[in-house]
Amino acid sequence: MILxxxxxxxxxxxxxxxxxxTFARGIAKDHGAELTALVIRGEETADFVSELGKYGVTKVxxxxxxxxxxxxxxxxxxxxxxxxxxxxxxxxxxxxTDRGNEVMAHLGAISDLPMAANCSAVSADDPSRxxxxxxxxxxxxxxxxxxxxxxxxxxxxxxEAEKVASALQPSVxxxxxxxxxxxxxxRLVRREKDEAEGITLKTASVVVGGGRGVGGPEAYSLxxxxxxxxxxxxxxxxxxxxxxxxxxxxxxxxxxxxxxxTLYIACGISGAIQxxxxxxxxxxxxxxxxxxxxxxxSKADYGVLGDLHEVLPAITEQLxxxxx
Amino acid sequence: xxxxxxxxxxxxIGSRIDLTEDKQAISTRNLGFTISPHExxxxxxxxxxxxxxxxxxxxxxxxxxxxxxxxxxxxARGIDRGIxxxxxxxxxxxxxxxxxxxxxxxxxxEKAPFDLILFGNESADSGGCQVGIRVANALDMPxxxxxxxxxxxxxxxxxxxxxxxxxxxxxxxxxxxxxxKEGINLPRYPSLRGTMKAKKKKIDRLVPEKKGATLQMQxxxxxxxxxxxxxxxxDGPDAAARVIDVLKALEVx
Numbered sequence: 001m002i003l004x005x006x007x008x009x010x011x012x013x014x015x016x017x018x019x020x021x022t023f024a025r026g027i028a029k030d031h032g033a034e035l036t037a038l039v040i041r042g043e044e045t046a047d048f049v050s051e052l053g054k055y056g057v058t059k060v061x062x063x064x065x066x067x068x069x070x071x072x073x074x075x076x077x078x079x080x081x082x083x084x085x086x087x088x089x090x091x092x093x094x095x096x097t098d099r100g101n102e103v104m105a106h107l108g109a110i111s112d113l114p115m116a117a118n119c120s121a122v123s124a125d126d127p128s129r130x131x132x133x134x135x136x137x138x139x140x141x142x143x144x145x146x147x148x149x150x151x152x153x154x155x156x157x158x159x160e161a162e163k164v165a166s167a168l169q170p171s172v173x174x175x176x177x178x179x180x181x182x183x184x185x186x187r188l189v190r191r192e193k194d195e196a197e198g199i200t201l202k203t204a205s206v207v208v209g210g211g212r213g214v215g216g217p218e219a220y221s222l223x224x225x226x227x228x229x230x231x232x233x234x235x236x237x238x239x240x241x242x243x244x245x246x247x248x249x250x251x252x253x254x255x256x257x258x259x260x261x262t263l264y265i266a267c268g269i270s271g272a273i274q275x276x277x278x279x280x281x282x283x284x285x286x287x288x289x290x291x292x293x294x295x296x297x298s299k300a301d302y303g304v305l306g307d308l309h310e311v312l313p314a315i316t317e318q319l320x321x322x323x324x
Numbered sequence: 325x326x327x328x329x330x331x332x333x334x335x336x337i338g339s340r341i342d343l344t345e346d347k348q349a350i351s352t353r354n355l356g357f358t359i360s361p362h363e364x365x366x367x368x369x370x371x372x373x374x375x376x377x378x379x380x381x382x383x384x385x386x387x388x389x390x391x392x393x394x395x396x397x398x399x400a401r402g403i404d405r406g407i408x409x410x411x412x413x414x415x416x417x418x419x420x421x422x423x424x425x426x427x428x429x430x431x432x433x434e435k436a437p438f439d440l441i442l443f444g445n446e447s448a449d450s451g452g453c454q455v456g457i458r459v460a461n462a463l464d465m466p467x468x469x470x471x472x473x474x475x476x477x478x479x480x481x482x483x484x485x486x487x488x489x490x491x492x493x494x495x496x497x498x499x500x501x502x503x504x505k506e507g508i509n510l511p512r513y514p515s516l517r518g519t520m521k522a523k524k525k526k527i528d529r530l531v532p533e534k535k536g537a538t539l540q541m542q543x544x545x546x547x548x549x550x551x552x553x554x555x556x557x558x559d560g561p562d563a564a565a566r567v568i569d570v571l572k573a574l575e576v577x
Contacts, residue, residue, distance in 0.1 A: 009488075071492075073468070074461075096453075098470035098485060101446075105454035105469070109461035114419060114539035117446070117453040129542075134451055139341050139350070140545045141450075146538040153453075186466045186496040189482075193490040202488075206576045230576060238361070241510075248507035254448065255361045255506040263576050271339050284574055286567070287554070295339035297554050302570055306560035314561035318568050319577065 002028050003089035003149075004057070005080060006039045007099055011046045016095035018055060018161030020154045024093045025056035025164070030124040033090060034058045037170070040079055042068055053168040055161070061087075063175040071099070072187035077106030079177040084111070086175070089149050091127060096153035104153050115151040116143060120158045133158075136254045136277030157281075199233045201252065205262045206232035207282070209252055210240060211275070213268015213289065213308060217245040222312040223267060229319040235259065237275045253278035267308040271296025288312070325379035327370040328432070329442045330425060330456070331363040331398065333391040334449040347543040348414070350449070359394045361506045362444030368511040369474065369504060370442055371402040379439070380404050384428060386421055388413055392527055399522035400514030406527040407432075415450065417537035422458035424532035429463065431530075440481075443503040445470050452539075460501035467501040468494045472508050 004024050007017045021037070028035040036059040037052045039045070049060050063079050080092060080103065092107065094100035096118045108115030116130050120140070123129035132141040133155045145152070201207060208223045208230070220234065227234045235252040236245065252259050253275045260281030267288045269275060276299060279285065287300040290307045297303050304311055335350050336358040342351040359367065370381040383398040385391045386409040395406035409424050416424070429438065443456030453469070460467030473484035473491075476498065483494045483502055514522070557566040571577045 074466075098445075098487075101453040102457065102469045105457035106461065108419075108454060109422075109458040112419075114417065115452075115454055116539055118451055132451075134449060134544070135337070135341065137547065140547055142542040142545065144540040144542060146540065186468055186494060188492050189495045190493050191487075191490060192484075192493065230571070241507075244510055248510070251507075263571070263574050273337055273339060273341065276339075285552075286557075286570065299550075299552055300554045301552060302567075303554045303556045304558060304560075304563040304567065305556065306558075306563060310561045311563060311567075314564035315567050318564045319571075322568070 001034045001036050001087060001089045003080070003083065003087065003092045004035060004037050005092065005094040005100065005103060006037050006048070006052070007095060007097065008039075008045070008048065013048060013051055014095070014097070015161055016097050016100070016156055019156065019159055020093060020095040020100075021052070021055040021057065022159045022162045023154045026159070027091065027122045027127070028056070030122075031090070031127055036061060036087070036089070038063060038080060038083055040064055040068070040076055042066070042070070047172075049170055049172055050167070053170045054163045056164045056168060057170045058168055059173065060170045061173050061175050063177050065176060069184065069187040072184045073102050074106050074186060075179050075183040076103045077110055078179055078183050080107050081111050082177055083175055084149060091150045091152070094153050096155050100153050104151055108151050113147050113149070113151055114145050115153075116145050117153045118155040119152045120155050122152070135273055137280070138273045138277060199231060201233045201235055201250070201257045201259050204233035204259075206230045206265070207235050207252070207259050207261045208232050208265045208267065209235040209237070209269060209279070210267045210308070211237035211269035212239045214240065214245070215268075219309060220246065222309065226265070226312050226316045229316055229323075237269055237272070251278075266296055266300070267312065269296055270294050271299060325373055325377045325439045326436055327373055327379065327381045327440045327442065328429065328438045329363070329366045329370045329381065329383045329398070329403065331367060331383060331385050331394055331444070332360045332447045332449070333357050333385060333387045333394045334360045334447060341546065343544055343546065347545065348541075349544070357390075357393060359397060360444050360448040362446065362504055364511045365506050365508050366442040366444055366504050367398045367401060367403060368509045371512075372509065373440070373476070374404075375402070382407065382432070384425065385409065386416065386424055386532065387411055395527055396522055397514060399525045400518040401512055402518060405525055408527060408529045409532045410529055411532065411534070415541055416534065417539040417541070418452040418454045418458060419538055420535055422455050422462065423535055425455070425459050426462045427532060428530060429459070437499065439499045440476070441465070441501045443501065445503045445505045456501055456503035463501075465499060465501050466496040467503070468496055469503040471502050471504045474502060474504070474508065
């Protein structure tokens with residue numbers, strides 16, 4: 001049996017969880033195993049049973065009691081460990097989100113098992129053999145997980161969420177966990193919403209990004225002016241955030257935001273892996289760079305050889321003319 | 325406030341990753357090394373906390389002898405002293421790494437306990453996402469990962485984690501372990517004066533015990549390359565007209 005840890009937000013299953021279930025269903029099929037979903041829920045939580053059936057889950061275990069907070073990392077891992085002891089799964093999987101990685105790391109620690117984070121494949125012949133993503137998928141690691149059950153998290157967007165052809169009717173079991181107050185000493189106590197800020201890096205259909213070639217914080221106004229014409233968001237590289245030119249929330253890259261716009265306009269960016277990982281999801285890339293040797297040109301759909309300080313104002317001006 | 329920061333030495337890769345012939349590591353012949361990005365911010369966080377509240381900051385790394393460069397870099401930024409757990413070449417898995425760090429912490433705490441132990445959320449090179457959490461569990465300390473804002477108020481801390489529409493705020497009792505993400509602060513660069521002072525700061529070297537990997541790396545591989553054929557639209561400002569054509573074709577104007 002494969003046990004899948006389910007995440008949900010505002011009473012809806014997260015897309016990351018649905019991707020993970022789609023992935024886990026493939027492993028279950030390869031190894032002739034059942035796919036069981038574990039939902040840790042409070043009183044107000046939807047039951048998700050029919051929704052989980054659409055993704056190939058054959059059994060849903062609902063764990064929880066009225067005393068549970070919204071989320072407590074160690075307590076969640078203890079619940080999985082208790083379900084694990086009762087059900088003896090061959091594998092426990094979660095999505096490689098902050099929460100999924102955190103819970104699975106705790107689970108590895110308390111059950112003294114290895115945990116493989118950010119997996120992109122599990123061998124169809126030998127479930128102990130996995131492929132892990134490193135450097136934001138720029139490097140692959142073949143690894144062997146010793147001991148059982150195997151604990152792993154599934155890297156995001158390795159597969160997209162896909163329903164089964166005909167939905168299953170999962171059986172439902174409830175599980176009453178046994179937790180101490182000590183297990184709950186770290187917990188989510190409240191949330192804060194971000195101020196509404198209009199177009200964000202994650203949702204924009206066009207992103208204009210600037211790197212070292214912008215030269216300093218002032219010249220980002222050239223990117224902002226073009227972005228205003230296009231209804232685009234402005235992004236930057238790690239060089240720009242480390243130099244204090246732009247806030248970290250603008251960073252596109254391995255340690256920043258992953259973007260997936262229709263068009264990414266990359267200005268004065270050489271094309272380091274740190275940055276490329278962040279804009280891999282862009283459907284089209286236009287690179288503007290005065291260095292013909294810039295590595296980014298070989299990953300781009302369109303290129304302009306030239307100084308962004310001259311090229312960007314020309315594009316902005318042309319757009320304004322056409323609008324007038 | 326006594327703070328321990330655990331960091332990792334990682335290669336400073338550029339636009340491509342080349343592997344060694346045996347596929348066990350990244351070929352670093354032409355590369356420099358750096359503190360892994362999230363941990364660079366952990367170092368800064370520790371320096372700021374000690375600047376504001378007093379106490380001592382200690383940096384620890386597990387890695388080859390040369391990882392003392394990253395420890396020295398941390399000392400130049402303002403950390404008080406360093407510990408290198410020397411492993412030789414080759415990777416240690418997350419459980420082995422955590423066990424060695426736990427042993428080192430227990431040894432240190434015979435002298436003075438730590439109020440806060442900082443990690444990066446995940447290393448840039450292996451991205452295991454777990455060493456800090458394993459250390460916390462072994463020491464029976466509270467821990468939160470993926471923290472981008474940390475507020476410490478005496479006996480408790482509030483740790484902020486970024487989510488799609490805002491923030492999740494965790495409360496945890498001190499002393500605690502916190503794994504941070506880049507963005508929690510803007511790390512300073514070492515100053516010349518700091519670099520001079522760092523030369524006199526103490527670095528202890530220890531050889532940890534390797535207990536055997538249970539997450540066993542077999543080999544590394546480059547993913548299939550997705551080369552694109554770039555369409556050049558022209559040189560300089562004259563390319564603007566063709567850029568507009570592309571914007572129209574993609575229906576983004």
